[in-house]
Amino acid sequence: MKKGVLLVNLGSPDSTKVADVKKYLDEFLMDPYVIDVPYALRAFIVKGIILNTRPKQSAEAYKKIWWKEGSPLIVISKRLRDKIKKQVNIPVALAMRYGSMSIEKGLQELTEKGVDDVLVIPLYPQYAMATTKTIVEKVKSLQKQKFSNLKVSTLPAFYDKKGYIQSLSNSISETIKNIEFDYLLFSYHGLPERHIKKSDVTNSHCKINTSCCITDSAAHQFCYRHQCFETTRQIAEQLQLKEGTYGNSFQSRLGFDSWLQPYTDRTIEKLGLQGVKKLVVITPAFVSDCIETLEEIAMQGKELFYEVGGEEFTVVPCLNDRDDWANTLINWIEKWRIIDTSKAIAK
Secondary structure (H helix, E strand, O other), X not given: OOEEEEEEEEEOOOOOOHHHHHHHHHHHHOOOOOOOOOHHHHHHHHHHHHHHHHHHHXXXXXXHHOEOOEOHHHHHHHHHHHHHHOXXXXXXXXXXXXXXXXXXXXXXXXXXXXXXXXXXXXXOXXXXXXXXXXXXXXHHHHHHHOOOOOEEEEOOOOOOOHHHHHHHHHHHHHHHOOOOOOXXXXXEEOOEHHHHHHOOOOOOOOOOOOOHHHOOOHHHHHOHHHXXXXXXXXXXXXXXOOOOOEEXXXXXXXXXXXXXXXXXXXXXXXXXHOOOOEEEEEOOOOOOOOHHHHHHHHHHHHHHHHHOOOOEEEEOOOOOOOHHHHHHHHHHHHHHHHHOOHHHHXX
8 A cells, every 4th residue: 555644734714815714714613523512503603693703803813924925824834744745755745624725635635646545644732622533534524425445544642742742842942041931831722621521531530620630541532631731741841840930721712611721811911910020931732833823822912911011921933844843743654654553653
């Protein structure tokens, strides 16, 4: 069998035009793994409410961070793909879960090159139904409908894998080596609490309290909250961060449901009011800089911090196309290619 790799990231509007942003948000928010309510209610929320106001606001935000080459997330993802392609001897394609660079196009590109055995790499370190699972299910659907002869493996969540932790630790170290800071905030993308409980394979472990995420359980394989905390724990250990100088928060909440806490914006505000003057923020749930990191954190978060008395606000870039991160992915791909199982990437 001829092997190939499909990298999959979130996606982006084709442009900053309101119409393109609206089209993108429609596809994204109508995904039942993102807003997980019955179709009629989801359509009312998305098409009847959100799409009447959000596209214009989001378009303005995208304009602030848009590059000459296009969407930062797309440009960065292409750079990463190109680095990997140069160092592996099997086809490598890039797709987005939402937008014009579809997963179907990515799979088609690979099959046209003779590939019949694909490793899908969701570019999300921590597992969530709104990220990893929706990619897996979309691939399964396409495999059944249009690519029935294609063998598919999926890279497991890599939130605690050595290469990812080391690359992220390197990125943080490089950012803070010449600065003094009072606090390092690990800001992860938020999720509704019900997503955590829906992903609990034990149907009983996840209580979303102070102990469940640090108590061993089979639920942790698919628990986003546990995996975020474990990423932070390992990085803090790697960098020898002192207790009380770092913490976790969750950003980008939507609607009025109960989302994972503490919230990033409120945490930034609280830290400033408590006297933190020099704040560093890292966003480990994102491997590519995007609107959530470049606008929500680097712009909105910075403005908020200064408003409450902060003096220095530093954002650690995402892994993007760093050489150590690209090499980590290449190493995982080579292990899969040789050993012929995604389980070989468990270390």
